[in-house]
Amino acid sequence: MQSTLLPQQICKEIDKINRNFFWGDTEACKKIHLKNWSTVTSPKFIGGLGIKRAYAKNLALLANRAWALRNNLTDIWDKTLTFKYPPNHSASKNVSTTWADILKADHICTLGTGWRLGNGSSANFWVDNWSGRGPLRSMIHGLLNRNEELLKVCELWDHSGNWCLDRISFHLPTIIKDIICATPKPHTHLHDDSTDWFPSPNGEFSTKSAYHLACDLTSEAPNSKWKWIWKTPTLLRISTFIWLFCHNSLPTKSLLHNRKIFMDSSCPLCHTTPETPLHILLDCTVTTPIWSKIIPHPPPLPPFF
Numbered sequence: 001m002q003s004t005l006l007p008q009q010i011c012k013e014i015d016k017i018n019r020n021f022f023w024g025d026t027e028a029c030k031k032i033h034l035k036n037w038s039t040v041t042s043p044k045f046i047g048g049l050g051i052k053r054a055y056a057k058n059l060a061l062l063a064n065r066a067w068a069l070r071n072n073l074t075d076i077w078d079k080t081l082t083f084k085y086p087p088n089h090s091a092s093k094n095v096s097t098t099w100a101d102i103l104k105a106d107h108i109c110t111l112g113t114g115w116r117l118g119n120g121s122s123a124n125f126w127v128d129n130w131s132g133r134g135p136l137r138s139m140i141h142g143l144l145n146r147n148e149e150l151l152k153v154c155e156l157w158d159h160s161g162n163w164c165l166d167r168i169s170f171h172l173p174t175i176i177k178d179i180i181c182a183t184p185k186p187h188t189h190l191h192d193d194s195t196d197w198f199p200s201p202n203g204e205f206s207t208k209s210a211y212h213l214a215c216d217l218t219s220e221a222p223n224s225k226w227k228w229i230w231k232t233p234t235l236l237r238i239s240t241f242i243w244l245f246c247h248n249s250l251p252t253k254s255l256l257h258n259r260k261i262f263m264d265s266s267c268p269l270c271h272t273t274p275e276t277p278l279h280i281l282l283d284c285t286v287t288t289p290i291w292s293k294i295i296p297h298p299p300p301l302p303p304f305f
């Protein structure tokens with residue numbers, strides 16, 4: 001996976017094997033998949049289990065090599081490939097499949113490349129990601145005239161270092177103006193602009209952040225609603241139970257009824273209401289006394305409003 005881009009069909013098969021193993025499927029017996037695979041393979045900080053999607057993982061590993069080639073890192077085989085295929089070499093039929101496959105992950109490097117501004121004379125105002133929010137060109141539609149297309153960042157600074165957006169011939173949306181103005185001219189204006197890996201705070205490439213880019217997850221903000229589950233000092237199977245509960249995906253009769261597996265959804269203990277996760281754990285008249293024994297004097301619940 002680190003040197004070859006697997007066919008998508010093989011990646012789907014790998015995902016299928018992972019999925020069947022996770023839910024306990026066998027050839028003879030299919031189990032209920034309580035949550036969709038897209039959620040299961042999301043990172044834990046947004047409510048998934050962090051199981052990797054094969055194709056995206058494959059791309060992230062190849063992007064690792066592509067990043068090394070872009071930045072002339074020192075591994076011997078990176079040097080060999082760079083020597084054999086210099087940056088202006090075109091991808092034709094008679095090239096190494098390893099090199100060709102690495103190039104297929106190069107767009108991940110483009111997505112993750114951020115510009116650290118110096119004198120602003122190298123970073124392209126529209127195409128390069130110097131704001132940390134992606135290329136501005138991807139936020140506007142329509143054609144740019146030739147002169148504007150080639151604008152460097154420094155050409156939009158005035159002598160005082162303030163943004164001078166009057167040089168752009170059309171009206172910029174307020175949201176883009178805000179993004180631009182949030183990036184002031186740096187004090188290190190004597191240095192050239194340089195590139196680094198912007199998803200990592202230290203600017204160094206990481207396969208983990210490349211994987212998030214490959215899955216298009218970089219806009220997802222961590223949610224503390226999910227973090228606490230995995231920080232709770234308990235057995236993994238209890239954490240997984242809580243995770244299913246929070247997704248309202250415990251295999252209760254109510255869920256099985258919705259999936260047309262059971263006809264009857266009523267609670268088997270009190271027979272009064274449907275058996276939902278909240279009912280079976282909290283509201284059921286049979287389970288309430290158990291809670292009372294465990295916590296004889298519960299603290300008052302805060303009001304909802």
Ligand SMILES: [Zn+2]
Nearest residue numbers: 267269270284
């Ligand atoms: Zn009940």
